Amino acid sequence: MAEDCPEFNYKSSDFIKQIEWTANADSKLDALLQSRWAVAKGNGYFLYDLDQLESRVLSGQYGFVSQLNMGRANLRRKPQEMMSLSQPFDKQKFNFTKVQSREILMVLHNEDRRCKGKKEREDKDVVLLNVSPIEHCSVLLVPSINSQLPQILTQEALEVAIEMTILSARRSLLVGYNSLCASASVNHLHFHAYYLEHKLRLQSEPTKELSGPCHVMLSWPVSGFVFQLVDGDVMTLARNVYKVTEYLHNREIAHNVCLTRGSRLGDDTDFTHNTLRAFIWPRRSVYGVKPVDAFNVAFSELAGHLPIMNETEFDKLSEESAIDALQQAKLPSEKFQSLQKDVSDLFIERPT
Template structure:
């Protein structure tokens, strides 16, 4: 049986829980990976990991997740490769996707069709407990009452404690980012104190498997080069990644203003959605822009990659180029590919998903008035 978490026992995890939080629960500080571990664990981490462990022990997943073969591929980008063959053969069949703006279809699988034991927690921010939404939100999808943000298991996990955050689950939103959803994801990052906690999101035509708004999250006990990747300013709080295989945009949490960061990222992703540009988003702890990897000056970084579209259902190659791969975490499905993967080969595969220099420069040009709020 799983060890008790705080004052709780495994029996307390037999039904979905509710985790209420406020700004007082945010953890803004994190340590460089060079400093001695173990990782710091917050109350949220303990609750989440305890419930996930309990679900694994009860057999609620399609397969058990024993220790994954993991290695850091030699090179300056330090790609983290993991061999996970079961995910390729035992996962739910991905949906056919033909458009970034494909509408929600209630007849297809969605997260209202899951079993109760797949739900771990309801994530309840204080500002929504009394049905009060942020009046300054640019998000036309903001809901004022009865907005359930649930955390569920990914029954085909790619790493330890792989979960899905499903914001506003009952509203049956398509896989399109809203400002509120981005803010909830940032909240979840900040109430975790584990520096290996990662959150990712794939748009339709960027390897999203289910057309119902959701994020992936998991713990990866390895540093990623994206945490300290070099950036240069574009405009306002928007930067671009430099010296990286894929062209993308970068943002960081400044002055602990979560709402402002969510608003800025939403302006960009909303433009991509409106213009049928496939995109992926990754949230991680990392250094403040311009700081070295060993700096103690750290924050939360958000990356958004506009990319070439992928149509239809997911293929089953060595790895698909979705958000984890763009961030430098490579879950590989074929043992031979895992054994022979090199930095050059991985970078080549990633570049195939990237916009060209001309396409990316045009995107930046079109984003200028968007980022200026015009």
């Protein structure tokens, strides 16, 4: 990894904790990300062009956003074979230290860690081009890139992902993670991030409290857990999400995570009080190389954004068939009920 990557330095005072739903301004991060992505696009660094990306919102309760993206199905790098959530990092296979220097957009550097006397990260948190883009400004966030960590979430990585999300002033930014056996294509710790200029139902999906800060969704087609950012406390949100993902990982339960702006948790779907929502979906594992159908089920699809692999499937897709496809990844109801109890126990305060 090149040592002269451009740095994006920031402090907690740069975090944008709330935005109006109609806001359309760019932060410093948004402006830099878009300008560098545009240069890369102009220089032809991507494997295919997104200019003709066709979109439609499926009619129905959930308002799924369907997009025809045949390039990602046909021209992307071949996904790696995943056989376990604990599959070790293999430096002989493709990993993000092997990308070309032109694919490096920036290094994220939180100056508060030094100012507050905290130990600085010894490695670099890097934003890379996604040369197989999902949507506009499709990038990869790779925390501690040179440490060559396998695709297993850490609390520190979650902190960086949350920070990147709230450095953006755009409510359209999605940041997501796919575990091994949950549609991750590369066994090197990373998140996807991109702008999706559609309002997703998930961002106002009603929730109910399960235990403490942990909520569950009330009516989403695939059940999951939800947390929110409170008073800009990045560390607490990262810790809460990590408690659940660590529990899932230790039990070999595949999972997807999505960070997005949205309404405060509860049954009030008013967007006047915005927060950052963090979704976690436990799901069935997919072993080996990911199958190609109308779409694979990863964090994007679970959030309601459906990149479709071929024109025939795109033309015939309905909300009903999309739900059927999503629910192929759903845990059996009795297993999720048992999991709810276990996750609830993680957040019960016990006397010391």
